[in-house]
Amino acid sequence: MSGFFTSRWVEAPEGVVQLDDALLPAGFRAGGVPCGLKGDGKTDLGIVVCDSGDVSSAILLTLNAAAAAPVRVCRDHLRQDSIRAVIVNSGNANAATGEQGMADAISMRDEAASELGLDPEQVAVAETGVIGVPMDMDAVLSGVGGLAAGVDRQGAVAFSEAIMTTDKFPKRCTLKSGGVTISAQAKGAGMIEPGFATMLCFVQTDAVVEDANGLLRKATADSFERITVDGQMSTNDTVLFQASGESGLPLPDGLLDAVLLQLALEVVRDGEGATRVGRIEVTGARDDQEADLVARRIANSPLVKTALLGRDPNWGRIAQAAGAALAGSDIGELGPDVIEAGELAGEETEAELSLRLDRGKAKSHIYFSDLTHEYIVINAEYTT
């Protein structure tokens, strides 16, 4: 299949079949409604619920030290290994909203739990949108009842639309492989968008999953944690994985990894103003940390990002960024014998770059977008 797995950097698992994007795996229902937060009548409130009391789940939250209220609620007041439902709104990030924001996030969660007949500590909450603005809780609370009553197994598209903000296209899939179904919905057009915004990703499967946390951490480490648009870490980032177990079958090896990597690359491709996606691989580093440091410095260099835009095979900018990452040590001069930058000049949307150090055997890679005029327009001409 090729419909969903479009990137050259994602290996689609063998025998995987694409299903209707709206369909959820057995044991899940979802939906989305407009409650008025966005103001333009678009859907802005969504729920995913797992009907199985034996749900196995994991959630990863931003490490930003100034995290938003919903992140704090999930961090401190959630049974993270058995999350039955998540309620999400777009249009307001509920960030930098103080004690009232915390109360609002809890109130939103409690209302959803009540309407769904669930323990509040098994309901996650995620929010994305403008910052520093009090939540319109009348709007949210008025929407929850109808939303909870209307969730169904064909609700994945409606849910995916309810979580979008400035995304240019939805990022979602429903796939079948090895007898199990997996669906996922993501949003994000950068690690952060104007104001605060966010990368959110929700994944559902009917597979039997024992170590949800381990699986999710591994898949995220190789996908969402390897991307950058503008090097900024949001206050609201959340990735949630839920497994109902209803298929009675295990999750095929690599399926979750492939799904999250494709979605992560779509976030980069939809990065603010982005026209191209680069992948920089650094080899020969002393240790993983050093390899990662160098790769990230290159991926976040505005000079490398503008070279990607300008189709300029400027290996010197990669050398400079690597040298800056390792400032204080001496790696000699880096030239075209150890830097491959030719694809910067290529016609393809995806460009593969590499740097070979001569310090050890560790390696790392990072995916990144280019830096364009539209990024400036979006971020300089947007007014809070």
Place this chain on the structure above:
Amino acid sequence: MSGFFTSRWVEAPEGVVQLDDALLPAGFRAGGVPCGLKGDGKTDLGIVVCDSGDVSSAILLTLNAAAAAPVRVCRDHLRQDSIRAVIVNSGNANAATGEQGMADAISMRDEAASELGLDPEQVAVAETGVIGVPMDMDAVLSGVGGLAAGVDRQGAVAFSEAIMTTDKFPKRCTLKSGGVTISAQAKGAGMIEPGFATMLCFVQTDAVVEDANGLLRKATADSFERITVDGQMSTNDTVLFQASGESGLPLPDGLLDAVLLQLALEVVRDGEGATRVGRIEVTGARDDQEADLVARRIANSPLVKTALLGRDPNWGRIAQAAGAALAGSDIGELGPDVIEAGELAGEETEAELSLRLDRGKAKSHIYFSDLTHEYIVINAEYTT
């Protein structure tokens, strides 16, 4: 006086008088000639020489791990405390040029030493311009003789022009204070320009200076080390300070600091595409390192930089960057009670911003430019 000290952030030393920019302090001669490296007939080769055998000097070099040949020569083959002369070219950075580049930098230095009748180990070399291109040594060597013969005490303007690359305006001054004269010439339009380029600064005084290294380190720590245009560290950055001692008087307190800070701010103001300069002060951090980390993260955030361009008093972007800098800890939500961002929206070119943390008593500040369309034009449409 107001001619040179234009920034609100620089306190001009009392009683300082501005002299003709071309004039050097007693004991110094300088000059600049076109040797053909730039190709457009502009001056591209300069020398400053101190006639006193008792010169006291200090030099600070980039920490970039992939430093250029001239930096390596100065690091490894220079008597840094008694530098009699420096030879500089613009048009070719002599970076990533391998063993031939090292030989060329040494040859250029040796030729200058020979023509000036000096010990080669007392001659510094600095270069700035394109990268990965072999030096046209015929051009350089043909220029040195005439240049060395023509240096004179009125040569500071000619020298300052010989070190410019994409600078929109020269950055230089000659000042008198407390009976001593100090002159300085800087170049740079960013920590790095298209290809490799560089911040260079040369300072001469006839004051008697005992701890040249200590004075220069302190002044640089509060000036060139506190600025950022695009967060990139060049392979060629060099700051050289020479004191002839011919006035017999000490350097007035704060004079060197004020000169270097004003020049550093001019580099930011002339940053690629820059239209405004911001100053972010972070207080209440646990220690100096933490304060610096947070201030730099804010100053290098493309979201803060585009807010400076767009005159958007978006305090949320400062909160997000601070939270990202301290990822993994918890600093609570940061709001307008601890963030001053109003000057982002002001009409002035210089905008003062602050963030008050509640973790300790350490503080730091960083000066930075905005991120504009012209930065993208310069860096995406420039072809090596």
